[in-house]
Amino acid sequence: MKFNRRFFLIAVSAFSASVIFSSCAPSPQNAAPTSSVEASEFSEPLKLSVTPVPAGEILAFVRDNIAPEAGLTIEILEFNDFNQPNLALKEGAVDANYYQHIPFMQDFSKQHDMDLIALNPVHFNPLGAFSNRISSLSELQDGATISIPNDVTNGSRALRLLEDEGLITLREGTDELATSADIAENPKNLRLLEIEAPSLLRSLDDVDVAIITGNFLVQAGLNTKEDAIALEEAGDEARFAVRLATLRGNEDDPRIQKLNELLHDPRVREFINEKYQGAVVPVF
The missing domain is CATH 3.40.190.10 (Periplasmic binding protein-like II)
Known part of the structure; x- marks a missing residue:
């Protein structure tokens, strides 16, 4: 009540x-x-x-x-x-x-x-990767920290983006909605922080990369297409x-x-x- x-x-x-x-x-x-x-x-x-x-x-x-x-x-x-x-x-x-x-x-x-x-x-x-520290995901160092959405659907989109960029591998047979538990390979020992979506933009100063959906970027006056260092692949619009x-x-x-x-x-x-x-x- x-x-x-x-x-x-x-x-x-x-x-x-x-x-x-x-x-x-x-x-x-x-x-x-x-x-x-x-x-x-x-x-x-x-x-x-x-x-x-x-x-x-x-x-x-x-x-x-x-x-x-x-x-x-x-x-x-x-x-x-x-x-x-x-x-x-x-x-x-x-x-x-x-x-x-x-x-x-x-x-x-x-x-x-x-x-x-x-x-x-x-x-x-669109969902993309953003950073105040690097200009390409290829610059990520061992043990780098990445913040992703903590809701399972957009968190899954973030994991798929990281996999598409060759940074992680999800286990074979992973369900449509992947979670951190589905990561089979993480060669750079990336540390993933799952936080509430509205806080992802504020996390940029504290992490190496933040993966954020476009609505929050637009609200902050940024442009996903122009400011992202990586974007999810087309096809799921x-x-x-x-x-x-x-x-x-x-x-x-x-x-x-x-x-x-x-x-x-x-x-x-x-x-x-x-x-x-x-x-x-x-x-x-």
Whole structure:
């Protein structure tokens, strides 16, 4: 009960701020007037939880520039970690969220006894290796320290990147979601530190290399494509693409279906490409 009470207070505070901000935001100049038919179709606002960048920015673009044309009102609740957006959904504080890829969603569902369902893929946050000490992974010395995400899905992506770069070998038959326990060979005796994803950027001064997903780099004003000393191989964009998600049984909510459609509007693709310059990739 302590968690629920604390979560409620945090959520209400953050949600109120988001609603106040939304109500004070200027109306988009080019938005088409909302018809009475459209307005009546979506009589209740659609509430969503997100992480701020880029998901929150993309959703805010849709809220301000595209949703009014469809008669859809969107309210946004932001969190700075990977757990709270799903927990907000579980607690009923929101109707859906927009911040996660399928492997993360599936693992979270198992860990927290949730039945989540993802809709269409929207954008991809590339994962890369970054360093304040070296300019190439070939410069890593014996015993070097590398920080990686502590969630199993993005941690697995980090391990695959290290394997692709020839720094480690995973044991044969490793499951799709690899962990440090699956490392069969580590010739440079690399020390892997598993830490929470939002803290990876701050770890750069304390480690030789940090492997970070693109959303946190963008939030810090960096560009994954330009600043990484190594990037994960292409090919998994759809699997690791960020999607709108909700509790199973709610996916047919007309408001959720409409937002799922709006997130694939060509203007969203244009917004992502212009704003993030390759650091975030639209996948539709």
